[in-house]
Amino acid sequence: MLDSSRRASILRLVEGPQTMGRGPGxxxxxxxxxxxxxxxxxxxxxxxxxNNVYFFNWLFMAMGLSLIWGYGGALSFGxxxxxxxxxxxxxxxxxxxxxxxxLTLLSLVLAVGISALFAAILxxxxxxxxxxxxxxxxxxxSVTLVLERFMAQTAGPQWAIGAAxxxxxxxxxxxxxxxIPWFGGDITLYPDVALYYVTLALLVVVYLGLRILVNSRFGxxxxxxxxxxxxxEMLGYDIRKYQLATFVIGSALAGLSGVLYTSWGNxxxxxxxxxxxxxxxxxxxxVGGRTDLTTTMIGTLAVLVxxxxxxxxxxxxxxxxxxxxxxxxxxxxxxxxxxALVDLFRxxxxxxxxxx
Amino acid sequence: xxxxxxRQLNKRFGGLHVTGNxxxxxxxxxxHCLIGPNGAGKSTFFKLILGEHLSDSGQILYDGADITxxxxxxxxxxxxxxxFQVPGIFRELSTRQNLTIALQxxxxxxxxxxxxxxxxxxxKLADDRDKQAGNLSHGQKQWLEIGMAVALKPQLxxxxxxxxxxxxxxxxxxxxxxxxxxxxxxxxxxxxxxMAFVRQIAHQVTVLHLGKIFAQGTIDEIVADERVAAIxxxxxxx
Numbered sequence: 360m361l362d363s364s365r366r367a368s369i370l371r372l373v374e375g376p377q378t379m380g381r382g383p384g385x386x387x388x389x390x391x392x393x394x395x396x397x398x399x400x401x402x403x404x405x406x407x408x409x410n411n412v413y414f415f416n417w418l419f420m421a422m423g424l425s426l427i428w429g430y431g432g433a434l435s436f437g438x439x440x441x442x443x444x445x446x447x448x449x450x451x452x453x454x455x456x457x458x459x460x461x462l463t464l465l466s467l468v469l470a471v472g473i474s475a476l477f478a479a480i481l482x483x484x485x486x487x488x489x490x491x492x493x494x495x496x497x498x499x500x501s502v503t504l505v506l507e508r509f510m511a512q513t514a515g516p517q518w519a520i521g522a523a524x525x526x527x528x529x530x531x532x533x534x535x536x537x538x539i540p541w542f543g544g545d546i547t548l549y550p551d552v553a554l555y556y557v558t559l560a561l562l563v564v565v566y567l568g569l570r571i572l573v574n575s576r577f578g579x580x581x582x583x584x585x586x587x588x589x590x591x592e593m594l595g596y597d598i599r600k601y602q603l604a605t606f607v608i609g610s611a612l613a614g615l616s617g618v619l620y621t622s623w624g625n626x627x628x629x630x631x632x633x634x635x636x637x638x639x640x641x642x643x644x645x646v647g648g649r650t651d652l653t654t655t656m657i658g659t660l661a662v663l664v665x666x667x668x669x670x671x672x673x674x675x676x677x678x679x680x681x682x683x684x685x686x687x688x689x690x691x692x693x694x695x696x697x698x699a700l701v702d703l704f705r706x707x708x709x710x711x712x713x714x715x
Numbered sequence: 716x717x718x719x720x721x722r723q724l725n726k727r728f729g730g731l732h733v734t735g736n737x738x739x740x741x742x743x744x745x746x747h748c749l750i751g752p753n754g755a756g757k758s759t760f761f762k763l764i765l766g767e768h769l770s771d772s773g774q775i776l777y778d779g780a781d782i783t784x785x786x787x788x789x790x791x792x793x794x795x796x797x798x799f800q801v802p803g804i805f806r807e808l809s810t811r812q813n814l815t816i817a818l819q820x821x822x823x824x825x826x827x828x829x830x831x832x833x834x835x836x837x838x839k840l841a842d843d844r845d846k847q848a849g850n851l852s853h854g855q856k857q858w859l860e861i862g863m864a865v866a867l868k869p870q871l872x873x874x875x876x877x878x879x880x881x882x883x884x885x886x887x888x889x890x891x892x893x894x895x896x897x898x899x900x901x902x903x904x905x906x907x908x909x910m911a912f913v914r915q916i917a918h919q920v921t922v923l924h925l926g927k928i929f930a931q932g933t934i935d936e937i938v939a940d941e942r943v944a945a946i947x948x949x950x951x952x953x
Binding site: 591 | 787815816
């Protein structure tokens with residue numbers, strides 16, 4: 360009895376003060392978008408569907424950054440470090456273990472675990488050393504750049520872990536895709552419809568799970584730390600522990616993106632941890648509105664699609680457009696464009712109601 | 716036994732001796748005000764008690780336990796609470812959320828809502844429960860923070876200029892609020908400039924000057940002390 364009531368009260372946290380989307384209107388919209396996403400493979404070429412999983416792969420990292428930066432107030436430039444660590448770990452593990460018996464799934468869990476452990480060690484020194492603000496950004500950026508440099512010089516044959524060659528700047532390839540053991544034979548998740556649905560399901564679970572997290576007591580505290588760390592500490596919270604936990608969860612989500620990306624393309628390179636790669640997640644979440652999970656998702660998808668089509672259509676200026684977008688966001692809508700639009704809409708509606 | 720005691724407490728910033736051999740004792744149930752001209756070391760003394768700064772030498776005892784090296788949150792968990800000079804609230808969050816965060820670690824979810832309503836009533840913020848805390852008036856922000864500090868049900872409440880920027884009416888109401896809390900058993904130590912407020916609430920007054928305890932007594936004794944007038948009250952009368 361108690362269990363079911365506790366479960367119900369946890370589920371109620373899916374809505375709360377830390378998430379903008381609320382009420383029947385929002386959930387109807389959410390249901391429609393989800394239905395659209397589920398229906399999409401029926402109307403599209405399966406090759407395109409598989410390709411477009413690419414966009415989903417990044418959303419975990421974006422939501423992780425929303426948690427660390429948007430909710431927790433700590434600007435981490437290091438999401439790509441955990442992306443890379445998990446991606447390479449997945450490669451090394453699966454090349455050595457193979458794809459039978461669900462070992463790719465075990466590798467996924469281990470690879471995300473390794474990135475989380477790395478985040479825990481780095482985060483311990485950052486937060487228990489009371490490093491904050493711009494210094495946190497500098498240290499995390501340095502870490503990802505060091506990793507990029509390190510992996511870029513692993514070209515020689517001596518740089519191998521078991522059967523897995525790290526391959527330096529050219530990157531590591533030929534790792535198996537995620538494979539689900541099944542009764543009638545294994546299901547290999549090539550970039551195809553099955554992978555699309557698995558990634559979509561994972562996305563929904565992570566999104567709803569994070570909504571519950573940010574509206575929980577834990578979420579209250581991390582938002583309080585963003586608003587006023589000294590006050591939060593002087594209410595009796597050991598803020599270092601909360602900051603560390605937030606950092607580990609958010610970084611592990613970047614690790615999940617890294618594994619999904621590596622499995623999707625059977626490929627990972629040091630460039631995924633470089634300067635350009637490290638700065639893009641900042642743009643994604645800042646443009647939509649980092650302080651909310653939903654606006655982060657919308658913004659990230661929109662920016663990714665724009666960026667992708669600019670690159671495909673031969674524009675060499677895609678990165679410059681991204682930079683300009685960030686500058687415009689910071690100047691015009693510092694909370695994020697989607698959040699600014701929602702605020703504008705709400706204000707207009709309340710003015711209409713007031714006038715009526 | 717004193718609830719809070721400092722023994723030979725010292726703090727230097729470079730060549731500046733901001734807290735010099737301070738022996739201070741606060742009795743349970745007391746309302747005590749700390750006064751002194753600017754730069755007397757009042758804020759530093761507070762920060763030493765809270766653990767925001769660590770002392771160079773000396774001891775701080777709380778309820779008989781040595782807390783000289785304890786982390787700030789550990790001191791809070793022992794029963795100290797604080798209201799900062801600049802309202803330390805969570806500006807982007809609603810009034811309600813601000814109080815929720817203060818209450819949630821020691822109040823069960825079943826009664827959290829009632830407890831919040833009671834505090835909102837006490838703080839005269841019931842109509843502004845859903846307002847963003849950053850949009851409250853200055854006096855309301857001060858009250859909200861006092862409410863957050865009080866929500867912890869502390870034995871000892873530290874207040875750093877609780878009435879700064881308040882109108883005389885608000886100041887008086889704040890004093891009355893604190894007297895209510897004191898009657899319920901809370902010990903209060905406040906840094907304050909407003910002498911009317913000090914007269915309203917203080918059982919005991921300590922004057923700090925150049926980092927040292929300069930005088931101690933009731934407000935009437937302090938006001939009658941010509942040495943104090945010379946360093947402090949004289950300034951504001953002039």
